[in-house]
Amino acid sequence: MVPSIPDVIAGPRDAGGRPSRLDAVDPRSKRLPARPLVAVRGRRLVGAVLTASLLAGAAACGDSDSPDPAAGAGGESAAAGETSLEAEVAVDPGPAPEVELVEPGAGERRVLTYAPSREPATVEVTQSGTARTEVPGAQARVDETPAQTLTLEGRSEPDVDGAQRASATVREFTSVDELRAAQFSTAPGFAVTWTRGPDGIVRELGLAAPADATDVARAAVEIAANAISDATVVFPTEAIGEGARWTVTRQVDDAVAPTRVTTYELLSLDGDVAAVRLDQSAPGPSDTLTAPAPDGGPDVSLDVETYEITGSGELTVDLRAALPADGTTESSTRAVYVDPSTGKRTTYDEDSVLRFAGAD
Known part of the structure; x- marks a missing residue:
């Protein structure tokens, strides 16, 4: 089965009068991939906000080509042998963000730039989350993603114009859920490559899947x-010191709030290792959500009563490493949509966590 967001808006229509259209549109306004790793495409996923939902949907699919849960339920190591990879597929990272320095900070200041890694570094990336959707006339749906970890070996090397070509290879996938671990057991060997400027702006993103990778494993790694x-x-292109603050504004594929603003603060700097705090918001949400109806009917237009996306966290960044060395980010989505013809509400709440931890 193709991994996708589950159809959470599948509740019954109103018992009488004009039928509600709340069951004709997914309350998550982002545009999501139908199948990963098939063609060049634009940015569709925003940070960790959607991670919990899509992985929960992928695991729930029970992919017919998933391995037997009794085999490899603890994940597999790519080190066991050579992995045959398909051709790398490019993913458009979207337009470059705008960076604005707010406060240069105190003490000694310098321009922070990424540089080639001295040696490979292994990092464990753990994701978890919960999503809850409530629709009139239907039982509330809860999708949970238990903690699951990709062990990645990352390195970076020089590219043109001062950029860095960073790469990470999946070495292992583990999960507290045996079925999920079995479904994603073909993830080891996956290669992820991104080209980033010296300031950290990602210019290109590429993924190469093992030839035997299942669809759910491809979705999870993407x-x-x-x-x-x-x-x-x-990082800003200006020199900064401890206490510096700057904003990074991105445009994303979100039909309600297409702007994300991340505010960073430099907490400490020790050689090539920087500790930063971040806060994210989605300002200026639209008052309406209009989307094609999956049932083929006319476009659906809902009033947006509430739409809040927030994120926060702290990361330890080694400027000579492909991946963050340590840290945690958390994100939340709170959305309430109203059918203007009936006044009925549908709500969507999601919380997700992304953790980095050195595994050396």
């Missing part, structure tokens, strides 16, 4: 790759 790409700290 989502993780986007989350890691979004977690890459972008």
Whole structure:
């Protein structure tokens, strides 16, 4: 089965009068991939906000080509042998963000830039989350993603114009859920490559899947790759010191709030290792959500009563490493949509966590 967001808006229509259209549109306004790793495409996933939902949907699919849960339920190591990879597929990372220095900070200041890694570094990337959707006339749906970890070996090397070509290879996938671990057991060997400027802006993103990777494994790694790409700290081009603050504004594929603003603060700087705090918001949401109806009917237009996306966290960044060395980011989505013809509400709440931890 093709991994996708589950159809959470599948409740019954109203018992009488004009039928409600709340069951004709997914309350998550982002545009999501139908199948990963098939063609060049634009950015569709935003940080860790959607990670929990899509992985929960992928695991729930029970992919027919998934391995037997009794085999490899603890994940597999890519080190066991050579992995045959398909041709790398490019993913458009979207337009470059705008970076604005707010406060240069105190003490000694310098321009922070990424540099080639001295040696490979292994990092464990753990994702978890919960999503809840409530629709009139239907039982509330809860999708949970238990903690699951990709062990990645990352390195970076020089590219043109001062850029860095960073790469990460999946060495192992583990999960507390045996079925999920079995479904994603073909993830080891996956290669993720991104080209980033010296300031950290990702210019290109590519993924190469093992030839025997299942669809759910491809979906899981693509989502993780986007989350890691979004977690890459972008630095201002000006010299900064401890206490510096700057904003990074991105345009994303979100039909309600297409702008994300991340505010960074430099907490400490020790050689090539920087500790930063971040806060994210989605300002200026639209008052309406209009989307094609999956049932083929006319476009659906809902009033947006509430739409809040927030994120926060702290990351430890080694400027000579492909991946954050340590840290945690958390994100939340709160959305309430109203059918203007009936006044009925549908709500969507999601919380997700992304953790990095050195595994050396």
